[in-house]
Amino acid sequence: MTTSVFPSAGFAAIALAAALMLAGCGAHDAPAANPEPPAPIVQGNQIRFVPDHPQLKLLAVVPATAAKSVSVDLPGRLVWNEERTQRVFAPFAGRVTDIKADVGQSVKAGDLLAQLASPDFGIAQADTAKAQADASFSRKNLERQRELFQAGIIARKDLEQAEADSARSQAEASRAGARTTMYGGGMGVNQRFGIRSGINGVVVERNLNPGQELRPDQSGPGTQALFVVTDPTSLWVQIDAKENDIGSLQKGANFTVQVPAYPGESFTGRVTAASDFIDPTTRTIKIRGVIANADRRLKGEMLVTALVDEALTGTVVPARAVTLDGNNQTVYVQTQPGVFEPRRVKIGHTGTREVVIASGLAVGEQVVADNALLLARQFAVAREDARPATPAGGTAPAAASTAAPAASGTTKP
Numbered sequence: 001m002t003t004s005v006f007p008s009a010g011f012a013a014i015a016l017a018a019a020l021m022l023a024g025c026g027a028h029d030a031p032a033a034n035p036e037p038p039a040p041i042v043q044g045n046q047i048r049f050v051p052d053h054p055q056l057k058l059l060a061v062v063p064a065t066a067a068k069s070v071s072v073d074l075p076g077r078l079v080w081n082e083e084r085t086q087r088v089f090a091p092f093a094g095r096v097t098d099i100k101a102d103v104g105q106s107v108k109a110g111d112l113l114a115q116l117a118s119p120d121f122g123i124a125q126a127d128t129a130k131a132q133a134d135a136s137f138s139r140k141n142l143e144r145q146r147e148l149f150q151a152g153i154i155a156r157k158d159l160e161q162a163e164a165d166s167a168r169s170q171a172e173a174s175r176a177g178a179r180t181t182m183y184g185g186g187m188g189v190n191q192r193f194g195i196r197s198g199i200n201g202v203v204v205e206r207n208l209n210p211g212q213e214l215r216p217d218q219s220g221p222g223t224q225a226l227f228v229v230t231d232p233t234s235l236w237v238q239i240d241a242k243e244n245d246i247g248s249l250q251k252g253a254n255f256t257v258q259v260p261a262y263p264g265e266s267f268t269g270r271v272t273a274a275s276d277f278i279d280p281t282t283r284t285i286k287i288r289g290v291i292a293n294a295d296r297r298l299k300g301e302m303l304v305t306a307l308v309d310e311a312l313t314g315t316v317v318p319a320r321a322v323t324l325d326g327n328n329q330t331v332y333v334q335t336q337p338g339v340f341e342p343r344r345v346k347i348g349h350t351g352t353r354e355v356v357i358a359s360g361l362a363v364g365e366q367v368v369a370d371n372a373l374l375l376a377r378q379f380a381v382a383r384e385d386a387r388p389a390t391p392a393g394g395t396a397p398a399a400a401s402t403a404a405p406a407a408s409g410t411t412k413p
Helices: 008-027 055-056 120-148 156-182 243-248 370-387 394-406
Strands: 042-043 045-050 061-063 069-080 085-088 094-099 113-118 193-195 201-206 227-230 234-242 255-260 268-277 284-292 304-312 316-318 323-325 328-336 339-350 354-359 366-368
Touching: 045 085, 055 370, 069 243, 094 120, 113 227, 120 156, 201 255, 234 243, 234 304, 243 284, 243 304, 328 370, 339 370
Parallel strands: none
Antiparallel strands: 042 045, 045 339, 061 366, 069 234, 069 304, 085 227, 094 113, 113 193, 201 227, 234 284, 255 268, 255 304, 268 284, 316 354, 323 328, 328 339, 328 366, 339 354
């Protein structure tokens, strides 16, 4: 019996056709890949994006506004008002025998702060006592000489000599007495010298101990005072200002002080003086102001922030809109939808959130505020891509000429 193979071949052909149809359907049903958006085009000094380019969603644009005034934050610290402060030193050598005042104590002018046993002051007291005795003797001698002159016993020149001696002794007694009286020594000789306050105020420093030896050469500028007495209801504010802030900190200008110890509160001060010297290292100038402290909440040596309102000219943009191109500061301006150009600008004032453009930008121009650095990078890449390709020294033509003989040498079957 003979078996035919044609039916099996037919089934194989049908299966092959079905597989090809399924493959074709699968290829037809696969989604096409999304085409990449075209790269931006550089035209002159502008970069242009096609409408609805994905990168446009990242470039937030804001208008440049007119600069009116800005609050400048300047570092400062509170110090004692030197016009209401006394630093007390000992004018005589001696040993501390008693301390009458301590830190935080309120005192009045003339109050005793400490007591010294001072031989030097005892010498001054003794000089005063001797001068007083000489003055008394010369005065009595003058009275006797006048009686003798009136009786015709002595000559006029003797009377005049007695008058001169009396005047000299009285002058010396007055000088010595004024010195001891100024230091509170009185007329006795006890070598007890009292260190006293010269003003009404509060003792804010005490730098001596019982039994301590003191010398006059330990006093003066650069040395530590024995006591510091001040009126804490008025404080000085020392501000470190930048050069471009000097115009807003003239004498009489007001400013606001904020202290970390009292968040949310402000204190008002007034400029009283400004230095004529700019620190060559920090490029800052010392500004001095005064601030009322009636409730004594503010303390000396507190670190503060002084807020100064400055009148400005120019335009204001977000600080993040400014990029640095080498040594140049640049913003990106949108001239048309999807069209941007870099603009070199000059910065007038720099703040933490905003900057003032002194020149190079007009009010109302649209500036890229967010992702300006990405745009700067894209601009550089687009410019690089737009440059004409440099020939590779004839490499490609040489490859073509090499391939030609190989093709011509091929033998057709």
